[in-house]
Amino acid sequence: xxxxxxxxxxxxxxxxxxxxxxxxxxxxxxxxxxxxxxxxxxxxxxxxxxxxxxxxxxxxxxxxxxxxxxxxxxxxxxxxxxxxxxxxxxxxxxxxxxxxxxxxxxxxxxxxxxxxxxxxxxxxxxxxxxxxxxxxxxxxxxxxxxxxxxxxxxxxxxxxxxxxxxxxxxxxxxxxxxxxxxxxxxxxxxxxxxxxxxxxxxxxxxxxxxxxxxxxxxxxxxxxxxxxxxxxxxxxxxxxxxxxxxxxxxxxxxxxxxxxxxxxxxxxxxxxxxxxxxxxxxxxxxxxxxxxxxxxxxxxxxxxxxxxxxxxxxxxxxxxxxxxxxxxxxxxxxxxxxxxxxxxxxxxxxxxxxxxxxxxxxxxxxxxxxxxxxxxxxxxxxxxxxxxxxxxxxxxxxxxxxxxxxxxxxxxxxxxxxxxxxxxxxx
Amino acid sequence: xxxxxxxxxxxxxxxxxxxxxxxxxxxxxxxxxxxxxxxxxxxxxxxxxxxxxxxxxxxxxxxxxxxxxxxxxxxxxxxxxxxxxxxxxxxxxxxxxxxxxxxxxxxxxxxxxxxxxxxxxxxxxxxxxxxxxxxxxxxxxxxxxxxxxxxxxxxxxxxxxxxxxxxxxxxxxxxxxxxxxxxxxxxxxxxxxxxxxxxxxxxxxxxxxxxxxxxxxxxxxxxxxxxxxxxxxxxxxxxxxxxxxxxxxxxxxxxxxxxxxxxxxxxxxxxxxxxxxxxxxxxxxxxxxxxxxxxxxxxxxxxxxxxxxxxxxxxxxxxxxxxxxxxxxxxxxxxxxxxxxxxxxxxxxxxxxxxxxxxxxxxxxxxxxxxxxxxxxxxxxxxxxxxxxxxxxxxxxxxxxxxxxxxxxxxxxxxxxxxxxxxxxxxxxxxxxxxxxxxxxxxxxxxx
Numbered sequence: 001x002x003x004x005x006x007x008x009x010x011x012x013x014x015x016x017x018x019x020x021x022x023x024x025x026x027x028x029x030x031x032x033x034x035x036x037x038x039x040x041x042x043x044x045x046x047x048x049x050x051x052x053x054x055x056x057x058x059x060x061x062x063x064x065x066x067x068x069x070x071x072x073x074x075x076x077x078x079x080x081x082x083x084x085x086x087x088x089x090x091x092x093x094x095x096x097x098x099x100x101x102x103x104x105x106x107x108x109x110x111x112x113x114x115x116x117x118x119x120x121x122x123x124x125x126x127x128x129x130x131x132x133x134x135x136x137x138x139x140x141x142x143x144x145x146x147x148x149x150x151x152x153x154x155x156x157x158x159x160x161x162x163x164x165x166x167x168x169x170x171x172x173x174x175x176x177x178x179x180x181x182x183x184x185x186x187x188x189x190x191x192x193x194x195x196x197x198x199x200x201x202x203x204x205x206x207x208x209x210x211x212x213x214x215x216x217x218x219x220x221x222x223x224x225x226x227x228x229x230x231x232x233x234x235x236x237x238x239x240x241x242x243x244x245x246x247x248x249x250x251x252x253x254x255x256x257x258x259x260x261x262x263x264x265x266x267x268x269x270x271x272x273x274x275x276x277x278x279x280x281x282x283x284x285x286x287x288x289x290x291x292x293x294x295x296x297x298x299x300x301x302x303x304x305x306x307x308x309x310x311x312x313x314x315x316x317x318x319x320x321x322x323x324x325x326x327x328x329x330x331x332x333x334x335x336x337x338x339x340x341x342x343x344x345x346x347x348x349x350x351x352x353x354x355x356x357x358x359x360x361x362x363x364x365x366x367x368x369x370x371x372x373x374x375x376x377x378x379x380x381x382x383x384x385x386x387x388x389x390x391x392x393x394x395x396x397x398x399x400x401x402x403x404x405x406x407x408x409x410x411x412x413x414x415x416x417x418x419x420x421x422x423x424x425x426x427x
Numbered sequence: 428x429x430x431x432x433x434x435x436x437x438x439x440x441x442x443x444x445x446x447x448x449x450x451x452x453x454x455x456x457x458x459x460x461x462x463x464x465x466x467x468x469x470x471x472x473x474x475x476x477x478x479x480x481x482x483x484x485x486x487x488x489x490x491x492x493x494x495x496x497x498x499x500x501x502x503x504x505x506x507x508x509x510x511x512x513x514x515x516x517x518x519x520x521x522x523x524x525x526x527x528x529x530x531x532x533x534x535x536x537x538x539x540x541x542x543x544x545x546x547x548x549x550x551x552x553x554x555x556x557x558x559x560x561x562x563x564x565x566x567x568x569x570x571x572x573x574x575x576x577x578x579x580x581x582x583x584x585x586x587x588x589x590x591x592x593x594x595x596x597x598x599x600x601x602x603x604x605x606x607x608x609x610x611x612x613x614x615x616x617x618x619x620x621x622x623x624x625x626x627x628x629x630x631x632x633x634x635x636x637x638x639x640x641x642x643x644x645x646x647x648x649x650x651x652x653x654x655x656x657x658x659x660x661x662x663x664x665x666x667x668x669x670x671x672x673x674x675x676x677x678x679x680x681x682x683x684x685x686x687x688x689x690x691x692x693x694x695x696x697x698x699x700x701x702x703x704x705x706x707x708x709x710x711x712x713x714x715x716x717x718x719x720x721x722x723x724x725x726x727x728x729x730x731x732x733x734x735x736x737x738x739x740x741x742x743x744x745x746x747x748x749x750x751x752x753x754x755x756x757x758x759x760x761x762x763x764x765x766x767x768x769x770x771x772x773x774x775x776x777x778x779x780x781x782x783x784x785x786x787x788x789x790x791x792x793x794x795x796x797x798x799x800x801x802x803x804x805x806x807x808x809x810x811x812x813x814x815x816x817x818x819x820x821x822x823x824x825x826x827x828x829x830x831x832x833x834x835x836x837x838x839x840x841x842x843x844x845x846x847x848x849x850x851x852x853x854x855x856x857x858x859x860x861x862x863x864x865x866x867x868x869x870x871x872x873x874x875x
Contacts, residue, residue, distance in 0.1 A: 032477040082800055084799065086804065102803070141744050145591055251586050288519065295575065321578070359547075366811040
């Protein structure tokens, strides 16, 4: 029903170029407000790390704010802020991204600062030691003292055996503690090169005026050696894996993750629609059944890690209601999967999922930040043009496709089930 | 000075965090066009034609300030139940109707107000508005739905105990505000939730959800005339309320002494909240405090607390300070998390920074940088339709004036070093505060 609304895809307005040193540049003019966001993403994340040095990508991300030969520690963010801007960074399994957003007349500042730190990072040993402590606090905050997050980490570590997606992005605590300056320096030299980066700018600028500025700042940076590729391939899972995590908590929690293909496989569109059928909103099957009707779960849902360089997981989760058990919740989640396999999805329900996806596609274009994020992510995990294929692919999904992919991928043999067993909180 | 407890650099391990950010609002025009209907219902409309989407916020004077202490949780429960059945629709039918058009509809309560949010495609405005009016005017508060929601809220209250940061915040609010609504969880407690009856909820809705206590903010791809006509058709005959309703007023002032509350948990990190009562939103010192707090601990990597505790000491991933002003005096607080062993020293540093800014004020450079950021980044608060709607609603609710975007710059620019010193001395109380530490107390070894 919403077909036609998003016909004029935003990707049609993107201009792509590449500098001689291999820096990929994507520019999208968006003139609704005089604001601009500049993103630089490097093709490096937890998937590039080795056992024993997990957390390297993320620690290096922190160190990118700790000084170059020109810009002192802490001065990067300070400079952006006093110019009315915001900046931050993030690390995932597949990439490390940096951004600045502010009034469009300040765009040169972002380019200058980002070009500087692509090249001239100091990696002062004293700053490294202080920042390692900060990251260890971050890990305590996000993982150690958060039972659900700890469970998600444990599930990932069990679901993947050969592929580095098993490693937490923030790294294992013992690894963070031991990361050394030479690890960071080698990593920086290997991956922070223009031919391993993509620059995305979205907002109120003229592309033909911006491109020479980008060339001015980044052009002189020499191309680096091609970084090594990740060769690990996760073997097919043949039999369910199951783990339990005991931790101080009030309510049990169930996480399950099925191995599925990613956006590079034609089945990705059907899996995406299936994710909406199961967990897109309060009328979706999992919420309606587990939370509303059966009152087994305080909240429940799922998703699909579709935008991922290598095949990832299709996770489902539920927080168990007091008085109910993890077994009951797990059975109810599994029953919803089986139902999809055994009974065709009614037309209206299929149309609802597609409508949600199309509307969400438009809502997601409301902020320049989000547009830049989407472009950069697609470019890193596949190619930014893969974004163009999204809506047409979704529209073509049939009820039969949903049944087929559910049968093919969402089988017990392909899944890892992680259960949080609460230990009493002392009070 | 909004709440943003955890910022800074983040790890993307599972899903992308939702990010804040920005487009520019060109000042010198009002934030929205305002109109009051015959029954007292106020409409605020801002056209934004960039995308075929619309965001609508309904704001009602019906926060926890209006609920009796022994019925704590009533405002929240009423708001949550609006979308859970009407005279013509079941909860499942409402959910299905919203999802089918790819829209989102939610309702929630806060301390000062309750709100309904609707986001949809432009072409679905008639359907969306009809649903919105239905849940606003005709909720039935079915007994089964009440029981279901109460059960969920009780479970959520329990689950919150898993988060040491939430535990610290809850204990802190209780000690700073006592029995005042600002001092208790919005959800109420196990005890009060069981005493709330359907009659209480129906009565709360009847008395507080009335047109003269409500305004509607519309932002998006729509003209003022067309949306006003549609809203008038649906809500124009909504009858006015019966008159004034009472609410909680100022919280009892805290005594000028240090109150330390330790909560023992086997956690890897101590969660610390330190602070006291703050100001009302209508306090003219709000702007001087905004600048002062930016320099102290509200300015991220530019703030003194982050510089000292994170950058120099490596003790915390996040440390920040904030004022939370409302219709009544909200809190001032500093929050941080650090490994158990450094809890004591970290608290000492926080108190030292509070004293230092009171005694010495700020430098010229700090003042210039803070003002440059606060004025220069104002456009970044108006990024999306949803953020615009949020700002317009706040401006209307706290009577800031629709020319707020223009005046904000002047108000911030007008703050001088002597103002900073004065407000720091008036509103920061390093001699009398509440300190809550949720930690493994054996390891934390805090001074008494």
